[in-house]
Amino acid sequence: MNADFKIAEAGSGSYRSLAILRWVMVVIFVSFGMQKFTPQSAQGIAQFITNSPFISWLSVFGLRGEAYVLGITEFAIAALLVAGAFNPLLSAFGAFMGVVTFAVTFSFFFTTPGVVTWSLSTDPMAWNLTGEFLFKDIVLLAVCVVLLLASLPQAMARVR
Numbered sequence: 001m002n003a004d005f006k007i008a009e010a011g012s013g014s015y016r017s018l019a020i021l022r023w024v025m026v027v028i029f030v031s032f033g034m035q036k037f038t039p040q041s042a043q044g045i046a047q048f049i050t051n052s053p054f055i056s057w058l059s060v061f062g063l064r065g066e067a068y069v070l071g072i073t074e075f076a077i078a079a080l081l082v083a084g085a086f087n088p089l090l091s092a093f094g095a096f097m098g099v100v101t102f103a104v105t106f107s108f109f110f111t112t113p114g115v116v117t118w119s120l121s122t123d124p125m126a127w128n129l130t131g132e133f134l135f136k137d138i139v140l141l142a143v144c145v146v147l148l149l150a151s152l153p154q155a156m157a158r159v160r
Contacts, residue, residue, distance in 0.1 A: 018146065018150055019085075021146065021147060022085065022091075024143075025140075029077045029078035029081065029098070030074075032074045033070075033072070033073075033074030033075040033078065034071070036067040036068065036074065039064070041067055042064050042067035046066075048105075048111075048112055049066055051112045051113060052108060053107075058070070073097075074101070079094075080093055080097060081098070084151065089155045091147070091151040092152055094147075095144050095145075095147035095148035095151055096144075096148050098143075099144045101144075102140045102144060106137040106138060109135060109137075114128065115131040116131055
């Protein structure tokens with residue numbers, strides 16, 4: 001069977017390596033999604049949700065409910081990225097949802113009290129372990145942006 005892929009990694013040359021990024025993001029979203037169904041994770045993310053101007057509304061679902069909503073969302077993004085290996089629109093939509101996810105989670109770096117200490121002294125920006133945990137989201141955000149930008153040409157051509 002000869003599958004005709006019209007996805008982010010369908011281009012020639014350096015685009016082929018985007019397949020690695022796609023499947024790594026699938027693994028990341030599945031593992032992050034699974035964690036949201038544990039009591040420890042629900043308690044761990046509560047401080048971020050409470051202080052976020054973007055997702056504080058999730059508190060209407062309660063401590064476990066807000067974690068479940070995020071977990072289901074992360075599973076949906078993983079599924080979109082998997083389906084996106086065959087459909088450029090789903091690839092672009094999954095990548096866009098990943099961009100939104102990591103933009104919001106990186107914003108926790110600035111909205112959660114005590115994560116970052118700003119100073120004019122010798123260490124102008126210092127963060128604690130929570131800040132270190134959140135800072136990695138810059139890379140995950142960048143990966144989703146790359147997948148989105150690479151998927152858009154094929155997705156737009158399909159829409160027309």
